[in-house]
Amino acid sequence: MKLVLSVLAIIVLALVPWVGVSTMGLHTVFGVVLPYLAIAIFLVGFVWRILDWARSPVPFRIPTTCGQQKSHSWIKQDKVENPHSFWSTVGRMLLEVLFFRSLFRNTKAGIKDGPRLVYDSSKWLWALGMAFHYSFLVVFLRHFKYFAEPTPDWVLGLQWVDNFFQVGLPVIYLTDVLLIGAVSLLFIRRLWSPQVRYISLASDYFPLLLILGxxxxxxxxxxxxxxxxxxxxxxxxxxxxxxxVGADVLSGIGAVFFIHLFLVCCLFIYFPFSKLMHLGGVFLSPTRNLANNSRMKRHINPWNPEVKVHTYDEYEEEFRDVMKAAGLPVEKE
Amino acid sequence: MNDMPKIIIGLVIFLMLIGFPLWYNVANDKAGYVPDMELPDTADQCVRDTEWMRTNHMDLLNDWRDLVVRDQQRFEANQVSQQMEMSLSNTCMDCHDNKSTFCDRCHNYMGVQPYCWDCHLEPEEAI
Incomplete structure (x- = not known):
């Protein structure tokens, strides 16, 4: 049902601009109004959600650690798995953001002869994730040439590398093949594996299909x-x-472009409300971006209720005369 | 206590990165530029219709190359001539004799880097 709904949604979304442009002539709506609306919703939504997360208090250090923490000088610290300083935490975050390190450690439980339970390393999800995210990034950056004039040199360089093998004409971009291949396999994985399928929601299928579209x-x-x-x-x-541009330029563009543009607009509009926000959220993962320095620095919970204390000094100050009279020892005469 | 200042710095960097075309265009002040190709005055008709050529000329050249190089078929019949030589240097560049005011204007604008000229020589341009 979740799957059928997602597929139907994509089909309808692809048909809307096609009908709108080819039979109703709504070029300006789909070419100008909607892109502005989508970008506005994306930017405001993105910033709003990040600020919403940023308001969350961070009273304590909760990094997940799986290595030796900073200790005596003769005990070797695992700086990546258990960072204690700002820069080692930055290093850990870079590995996480750029190379999906947590996913690289993915394991798969299985039963081997014995029978015994073994945990095998499972790199498929990581490899597909890397292929997908990086090719999507390159495709996204290549599109800057449609907005920037003159075309920036770095876009040309990116294109040159992407076109390196000069296969076909127009030359096939490697990232086009990688992107469609990886996103298709990631989608098939959701259907293939019963465990993953069981936990998959429409909000998992839909973005994959939208990006594929x-x-x-x-x-x-x-x-x-x-x-x-x-x-x-x-x-x-x-x-x-x-x-x-005016309608004269817009009417010269084919309907397939408006389908492409409309799906991109849908992606931008959907972005701030969806799991795709992991683009910004990954930087705010508290189990990764906090230094494990609890033994070096005291972290006090800001909303702890104020505890009323009465120290011995204050006690003695209050009852000194009485204590003296009763013959009790006092610290100050 | 929270990490608001750091997060706002990150957010500003993100917005500057995705806003690249915006400030790049402001810096270069060329966003309104539209390439203007110089059309030949020696001929009034191309081997295909202009609209079709605008989007599909690369396919035509690719097909021509395959026909000539692989099938030894050097001529085709089209709307200009019954015996038109399928050649970039001899046919296309006969009329469009200036690469820099015809091919390059549009290719540079679109950031397209065709590899035609890796092998072909462009005609000498009158300065």
């Missing part, structure tokens, strides 16, 4: 149903410089 419509446009990309760049630079 974006990628397939983009590839379809580049290699098969070609459209006038000159007009597309005019649209892009016009949008980014707040002087959008």
């Amino acid at each position: 974006v990628a397939v419509s983009g590839v379809w446009m580049r290699y098969f149903a070609k459209t006038d990309i000159l007009a597309v760049k005019q649209l892009g630079t016009g949008l980014i410089s707040f002087s959008p």
Whole structure:
């Protein structure tokens, strides 16, 4: 049901701009109004959610540690698994954000002859995740050429590497193949593995299918149903410089482009409300981004109730005369 | 106690990164630029319709190359001629004789780097 719903949603989302542009002529709505709306919702939503998380108090250190913590000088510390300083925590976070280190440690339980329970290393999810995220990043960055004029040199460099093998014409981007391959396999994994399927929700299927829809419509446009990309760049630079192009330019762009653009807009609108927020959230993982310095620095919970104490000094001050009279020893005469 | 200042710094860096085209265009002040290709005045018709050529010329050149190099088929019949040589240097560049004011204007704008000129020589341009 969750799966059927997600598939149906994608089909409907792909049909909306197609009908809107080819039969109703709503080029300006799908080419100008909606992209602005999507970017606005994305930016405001993203910032709002990050600030919402940022308001959470961080009273204590709760890093997950799985190595020797900082101790005597003759005991070797595991700086990555148990960082105690700012910079070793930064190192741990970089490995997490850039190389998905936690996922790299993924294991799979299985029964071997014996019978005995063994935990095998399982790198598939990590490898597909890396392939997917990095190719998506390169594809995203390559698209800057539709907004920036003159086309930045680093985009050309990225393209050159991506086109390195010069297969086909237009030359096939390696990241196009990797992106569609990885996202398809990640989707199949959700269906294939009974455990994963059991815990999968519509909010897991939908973003995968939406990204697949974006990628397939983009590839379809580049290699098969070609459209006038000159007009597309005019649209892009016009949008980014707040002087959008008129209907004359928009009407020269094929319907497949509007399907692509609409799915991208849906992705941007959906982003702040979904699990995709792990883009910002990964940096705020308290079990990774906190230094394990509880033994070096005292962390006091800011909302602890104030405890009323009455120290011995104060006690003696109050009852000194009485104590003296009773013959009790006092510290100060 | 929370990490608000650090998070706001991160958020600002993120917004600056994704806003790259915005400030890049402001710095270069060329966002309104639209390439203007110089069309030949020697001919009034291309081997295919202009609209089709605009989006599919790379496919045509690719097909031509395969036909010539692999099938030894050097001529085709099209709307201009019954015996048109399928050649970039001899046919296309005959009319579009200036690479920098025709091909390059659009390719540079779109950041497209075709490898035609790895092998072909471009015609000498009158300065």
